[in-house]
Amino acid sequence: MSRNATPQSADGLLADLRREVDGEVRFDPGTRGAYSTDASNYRQVPIGVVVPRTVVAGARAIEICARHRAPVLSRGGGTSLGGQGTNAAVVLDWSKYCNRVVSVSPKNRTCVVEPGIALDDLNRHLAEHGLQFGPRPSTHGQCTIGGMIGNNSCGASAQLHGKTADNVSRLEIVTYGGLRAWLGRMDEAELTERIEFGGQLSDLCRRLREVRDRYQDEIRRRFPDIPRRVSGYNLDSLLGDDFDLAGLLVGSEGTLATVLHAELDLVPVVPAKAMLARGYDDIAAAADAVPRILAHCRPVQVEAIDDELVHFMREQGQHLGSVAMLPRGRSWLLVQFGGDSTESADRQLAELLRALGKSTSDGDVAVSDDPEQEQRMLNAREAGLGVTANPPDMPESWEGWEDSAVAPEVLGDYLRDLLGLFDEYGYERPALYGHFGHGCVHVRIPFRLKTARGVETFRDFVRSAADLVTAHGGSLSGEHGDGQARGELLERMFGPRIVTAFAEVKAAFDPADRMNPGKVVAPHRVDEDLRLGADYRPSTPRTFLGFPDDGGSFTRAAQRCVGVGNCRRSTGGVMCPSYMVTREEEHSTRGRARLLFEMLHGHADSPVQDGWRSTAVRDALDLCLACKGCKSDCPAGVDMATYKAEFLAQHYRHRIRPRTHYSLGWLPVFAQLARHAPGAVNLAMRTPVIADLGKRLAGIAPERTPPPFAHRGFRQEWQRRGPAPAPGDRNAVLLWPDTFTEHFEPRIARSAAALLEDAGLRVAVPDDPVCCGLTWFSTGQLNTTKRVLQGSLRTLRPWLEAGTPIAGLEPSCSALLRSGSRELLPDDEDARRLRDQFATFAEVLQARAPEGWRPPQVGGQAIVQQHCHQHAVLGFDADAQLLDRAGLDADVLDSGCCGLAGDFGFERGHYEVSMACAERVLLPAVRSASQDTAVVADGFSCREQIRHGEPERAPVHLAELLGSRLLDDY
Template identity: 35%
Template sequence: MSHYDNSPLKTRIGDSRLAQKLSRSIKGEVLFDHFSRGRYSTDASIYQIEPIGVVIPQAQDDLTTIINIASEEGIPVLPRGAGTSQSGQTVGLALVIDVSKHLNQIVELDTAERTVIVEPGIVLDQLNAQLKPHGLFFPVDVSTASQATLGGMAGNNSCGARSIRYGLMRDNVLTIDALLASGEQAQFGPIGPGKTCPREPEIYRQLTQSLIELADRESDEITTRFPKVHRRVGGYNIDAMLPPALQQREQNMAQLLVGSEGTLAFTRQLTLRLQPIPAHKVLGICHFSSFYQAMESTQHIVGLAPDAVELVDRTLIDLALDIPIFKDTLTRFVQGEPDALLLVEFAGEDPTHLQKHLGDLSTLMADLGHPGSVVDIVSPEDQRSVWEVRKSGLNIMMSMKGDRKPVSFIEDCAVPLEHLAEFTGRLTRIFEKHGTRGTWYAHASEGCLHVRPVLNMKSPEDVRKMRSIAEQAFSIVREYEGSHSGEHGDGIVRSEFHPIMFGDRMLSIFEQVKETIDPGGLFNPGKIVDPPR
């Protein structure tokens, strides 16, 4: 990418003097060799950028030392967990700090208050395994739960299949203990009466006041330009600093860090809100003869208050049938050859009540013109088998043979449910105009579908198609007052489109947020503001 090719920081890649300085100063590993830089030059996105080097801190003290040295050397830092980013958040021309190996512990669990304090490198599945004996779990259930770290999930403002019930990361992170660019430590959290934070350092109190004043000054623009959908993870959450009456929640500085992609401060610890594990779950598989019917029906199904409504399209079904571990599940529970499925889950304490929900779902489907189209699944084991197909959606899609693969760049746009069917229809026509098609799956309940146009990224023509498709898709999303990123964040792939989605004045507000908290541009540059093009 020319933006990075022309950077003076390229001369610091593999800098042996910097590596030696770090090695003398921290307990953790310092990896500046060519092989290690290559390993960290990619994540789950389509981008590849060689970092300056990699450090793996062994203790919290290492973080402060690393950030101080990077600041002295004029080297940006890039926080990294598992590297499951879909948008290029965790690659860049910077010093990568990998917290997944050592900073991955539960610090404190309060079962009475249902909260837990964790280090940023703990993996979601590992956290929930330790919480299970207490009857608790962390409910933001991303499909990469076996790899995704809580620090990365907070940085991305991750959502998961059940956000319609439990909300996004923003709704479930209470406080974030973070390091500022100055090396000082502060706890980002609720802003108390009088808008004071007496226990925090002066620099934190000053930037908090500056951000409150910015939000007050720009409140009309913020409330007008932010998308009117639940799944909105683009830009900075400056609306968290609006007066409580305007945002219908308390002011909380932690919510500003959530979704900031490591561009404002470095997370040391997070305090999370936990939920009791539901005693029972049931699943209804709704069959549709056309994709459009599935999208049109979603808004009605959501009225039954399910915990999740997830889409599986015909392409995913066909690809999964060719994979032995999924074939039996699909053969048992999919009737005929539907063009699309909606997986509808209900959870709660009373199994009789849940059975009634399944009955209501069948009645609704019949009223919508789809009688006998719901397959009920009550067995927990069978439910797990079906959900495993959905959770493996990305891997299944990428099993597509040939050079043309489903490509992630517009894959999590979110629109209001009443526009979902029309939006997907218009997007399909854009794909057809460019001589391709899209694969579809995921979060129908929130109007946020993982759609990936099938392109050959080795072909210059298809690379040009990618940009054209993105521009047209984001224009439609803006028309519906939706979000161009409903789950996977901005990173490299979407940050450059902020002027289209938010407007120049809102972009200026984002730049002021960055300048206020990270004036020297130390943290993960080129994401959200001042992106490469």
């Protein structure tokens, strides 16, 4: 098969896989586009993807591929930075189904797992035993054990626990030739016995012993004796007393065999930790200090960040709390200690300070033994990859020399030389950070990968950098492996004889070169298969939205994704709800971003060739709930909800839209009409025959019951109360009567108004109906959204000109006014004023209530469903403080999106995914809460989902919970 084999050339392969494999076999354009790249600079469109339901099915898929001579790529979380996770091959994705913990032996501190289990999921399973798998990369939420084995992953905790290779006991593997066996350590007698036994495994062991015997002197001479040598095959694992085949396979990047099961060595969880942050004049000075630190202690981790990384975080508004904790300095070391108790960890920290002649009173020192505070400090380090991808004040930055490593003793000198190399090649000074306790340096460099000259300079630079790190006795890779980024450079580090030995090992396992070909052995050139390259020629479409954070370019916005896969977490946070319940790459933020990239970037071999009309992109975006979790949780700031709105606007331009775009998209208009006879409309919606017909015509899921319209709107009631405050009134606040509150739950607005007035503020409402246009925005009717929003701005103009605060109640509407309006009307001054003056009602109370004012003392217990847009755009601090001041013991659920998400959960075809989102955390928490526990949810969709899933519970808005007892005065 060719490097870019097409599905047509694989028809027989596809048929056999579908007939014989227990799994999902996908050769469609959407799947191939979503898997076309990993987190690297490289792109190769796969032949197709197989998602096996069992490891036996995965082995069967490889057997069928061998029958058709089709190459195979075994993939974990797809977060590889060297290009080893992309290939023109049949991709095996183990992460959806093959993610079980097969067994745990607490006594032996071992476990057996399937390759697709994510590291955090494994460690959650092991927590009851007080054990964990030691290595912990920054992608610990989504990287799989199989991928960690493939790349010999490390992470910050490798300072204490070593690399993955140091923590693997045995591996069950299958080769392309059909050998399936458990491989581990053998002494010389066992090795001889194994060879004499005969068969495929015996032949493999014989050939590997010959490689060892032929090259052992060269291996000892050329393999650097440093903590972080990850480049090349681990030929050194064949030396000494143990002939360790598992150790050889770790770090081989799926080029030798596929892992079916892994027996892992486990370590105890460290009970207590303490953190020292020490500031230095520059990053090289911080590196110079590492050997002295290591001479006095055995820390859990020694991490480093520099001032350029901190500058990027400040400019992008990310991890500002982490940055604020750093002491004086322009570069910092974060040294963490572990012990059986807090006192033990603190004692180690104090001893190091004394050895360094420092104290906690020094301005360049900060300490902590609070686990949450320590993690916030480390968040600044873990954020490196995301915040350096699209840095302010410099060109886009790329991997390519992102994890070189040297001995800690020479790290400072290496960094000075590396900085000199940046100057020599004319690259702007990038941010430097990394695992300095092991001499490993992370960096993204502003390579110009869109021109022939830029690509040529990139190639020359990495060759010079390879020579530089080798001259310092180091390794091309200290963490991320070789792949295509460094495969071509291995000879510069190891010399031709060792590279020949690598080829002989490859031939012993995979003589046909079908396992992840083009990586490590016989590698493609470092400047081949680039995602961008000299032929980079993306489309630059005119768009409805402004994309002000990306220079007005949708193309650049869609390129934000760097592939680290935070959106593929199975628990915690908001991003990405559709992935959490489907575990499908196409339904992750990253998968959608990849398809948008394919749609826009004009590659001749792209599986997405129909631009805005693409059904593959449409289908991938169909399950996007527009929760905006990615806007805050994605380290690169991908905002898929906004991209979806733009795509829908373009996809359905001058075309008939889905029925829900008319029924739910135009809800504000229908709500205005319904106010003339709300009782009759409500009766019709609850009359079975009429309701069923209406739902079919409107495209609404049959399981859903639309909420009833209120008999009287809030605005009407309020305007009858008498004279309203004028726009210039210093105590005035304008309450925004959003469509959902005004037409469905006006009691919430009455409660909010009562609270605001109880705090001494004078509440006004607009004279005419207003709307943010949210329902049109979420269905991609963007020209209508703009007209609606502009009309509302005209109504608000006197209040905007007077600078009157405007308070919102519905989080999704508030988020659109405060953030989305910048995309819609980036140059409109009234829209800018609105963004500046708009706040949530809790924020208004926090800022404007007189000192000493207290909300009604509600007391008791509450569980709180934080709306996605509160999490992503608005913030929740003011709400949390208001809950606390009201005497509530509130449990804010880590539940992510409720699953209803505006129109999403009402649309026919979305019900199963919608309810699966709710059943992850939210609905079980509601069911388990006592009847006297308040269920608080500010989002209209959240309350509707709770009412649908648990009809006996009555969720309330925070304003309603606190202000309802004041309504007797109204």
